[in-house]
Amino acid sequence: EDASGKSLKELLNEEGWSLLKHDTTAVPGYLGHYVAIPARSIVDKDDDLKEGNNNNNNEDDTTPSMMPLVKNSNQKIALIGVKGTSGLEDLITDMCGASVSLSLDRPYYWVVGNDNNSNNSANNSTHHSTESSSTTTTATTLRAHEGILIAARRLANDLQPFVQNLLLPQGYKIVLVGHSLG
Numbered sequence: 001e002d003a004s005g006k007s008l009k010e011l012l013n014e015e016g017w018s019l020l021k022h023d024t025t026a027v028p029g030y031l032g033h034y035v036a037i038p039a040r041s042i043v044d045k046d047d048d049l050k051e052g053n054n055n056n057n058n059e060d061d062t063t064p065s066m067m068p069l070v071k072n073s074n075q076k077i078a079l080i081g082v083k084g085t086s087g088l089e090d091l092i093t094d095m096c097g098a099s100v101s102l103s104l105d106r107p108y109y110w111v112v113g114n115d116n117n118s119n120n121s122a123n124n125s126t127h128h129s130t131e132s133s134s135t136t137t138t139a140t141t142l143r144a145h146e147g148i149l150i151a152a153r154r155l156a157n158d159l160q161p162f163v164q165n166l167l168l169p170q171g172y173k174i175v176l177v178g179h180s181l182g
Helices: 008-014 046-052 086-093 145-172
Strands: 019-025 033-038 077-082 099-113 135-145 172-176
Touching: 008 019, 008 033, 077 145, 086 145, 086 172, 099 145, 135 145, 145 172
Parallel strands: 077 172
Antiparallel strands: 019 033, 033 077, 099 135
16 A cells, blocks of 8 residues: 555556555565556457457446456566565564575676776776777676575565466566565
């Protein structure tokens, strides 16, 4: 619920989204989150029949359909929103800030020194060519914030079956948004 008193479902609906899942867990180490997909708020009955989406048993019903589908399958997006720090339980998760090791199944890649202006610097004696000098570095172990890592793993375990069994087979692309702890 926001300051206006509207629920998340109402707010998302106003923006053209259908809420599929909403977890409001308020326990340290867990993250509140939601999953939403685009909604067709008003569907012309003829369009609905042409697309094979006639879920109305009453032929005379002209009520708009609230179907969580998009007309263009190339625009299938699933939005996963993760709540940020907002209560004592989240603060406790934030305070579990020890740096812990995180082992990855595959290397994590990043580029070091990819600064196009570095060749023009008078103080830079190591770069003599006009080409960009960068190094690709890989790692299979990183350091992570313990509380956030615990919460992220629990979130991934909760959402993985939903994403793998429902959203991805239907062709949805995943967009993950959050702030603060989220």
